[in-house]
Amino acid sequence: MGITKLLGIKYPIFQGGMAQIALSPLVGAVSNAGGLGTIGSGGFTADRLREEIRKTKAITDKPFAVNLMLMMNNIPELIQVVIEEGVKIVTTGAGTPAPYMPIFKEHGIKVIPVVPSVKLAKKMEALGVDAIVAEGTESGGHVGETTTMALLPQVTSAVSIPVVAAGGIADGRGIAAAFALGAQGVQLGTRFLTTDECPTHINFKKAVIEADDTSTTVTGRSVGAPVRSIKNSMIAEYLKLEREKASRDKLEELALGSLRRAVFDGDTDRGSVMAGQISGLCKEITTVEKMITSMFTEAQEVLNRLGNVTLVEEKESVLE
Structure with a gap:
């Protein structure tokens, strides 16, 4: 099953679960535009997560996810909130979801870990997760070592579940490239930073x-x-x-x-401005809806053009 049918979304695009940033205004806008908005729960208490989920529900009736940083001590409490609030998709990082897979499956929650290597991708598939995000080192925030260009084809060759590409994608060309390398979707973080709905300074x-x-x-x-x-x-x-x-x-x-x-304070000299290497392509502030629709229009145009590309020219044999 493709990623869009699996999750009930229109466009195969995830918004990354950026801590302090992936809050209801952005998450709701992404889901309303046909993508998968994702609440970043890093640093949240259970009550704070519940509040953000309910704020997101007030904005959208479309599917959205919660990102869980599994190294956090209060993960069991956050998972309980996810269950009680009826969220049906979680993305995970900073640890293995293995201890929590039974309760996720019991409540029909789709589990999508973010991984930086083929080894971890295989381990996650063996756990029974529904899809994985293969994230290259080009990404902003916490990163692995392998580039998206090298990581993605190796991961898609190694597992049979849907793979979502992350790292170094900010336009339709990047989306088309990800699909050419075997991905069924993309996850973006940096490009969403320059949208109207992103709640950053x-x-x-x-x-x-x-x-x-x-x-x-x-x-x-x-x-x-x-x-x-x-x-x-x-x-x-x-x-x-x-x-x-x-x-x-x-x-x-x-x-x-x-x-x-x-x-929050806008201190870009003494603060940590987490962003990816693709920042150079993010040159304007626009709405989430315009960004997503324009990127997928461009991606389809790129793929259509590639359908007419001939990589090896056939030469007619010449009889001497």
């Missing part, structure tokens, strides 16, 4: 719009927690501390609250 949106292909870098590799963000003075200081072999506590002290400073 205007300075955050401007930082993404003003970025180019070399504007991001990855911090946290030294402590096994790599995160991609747009370069600024805080990021430069963090990298300097990493080079000096600073302790994990020292690094965490510097980064504490940095995402909130960027998202």
Whole structure:
């Protein structure tokens, strides 16, 4: 079954579950536009998640998901809220959903983990998940090591469940490329940052719009927690501390609250502006609906053109 039929959505596009950002205004707009909006529950209490789910329901009657960061201590409470509120799709990260698969299946909840490797993709399929998101290192926020171009065809060759591509996609060409590599859908985060409905400070949106292909870098590799963000003075200081072999506590002290400073206060110099390498393609603020429809129109045009492309020219033999 294709990803759109599996989830009851029109367009095979997920909005990434970005912590502090993927809230009801954005989630509801994405689902209303035919995609899969996803609430980012990172840092939420059970009550906070319930509130956000109900706010989203007030905006849309279309399917939406909740992203669960499985390293959080209150995951059982968050899952209970998901069940009680009738959310039927979860995406997962930062851990394995294995302990929770029985309760997800019992309540008819579709489970879609985000994975950075073929090894993990195979493990998730063996657990009985419904689909997976294969996310390349081009993505903003927490990242793996393998690029989307290398990861996606290997994952789609290794598993039989639907695969959704993430990382480095911001227009119709990227969507077409993902489908050419075997994906059945795409997940975008960075491109949604520059939409009207995204509830971030205007300075955050401007930082993404003003970025180019070399504007991001990855911090946290030294402590096994790599995160991609747009370069600024805080990021430069963090990298300097990493080079000096600073302790994990020292690094965490510097980064504490940095995402909130960027998202809500608009401090794009001392805050963490998490965004992907594709930021250079995000050059305007537009509505979610316009963004999604224009991207899929372009993607279809690209695929139609490729249908007429001849890669190897046949030459007529010449008799001597």
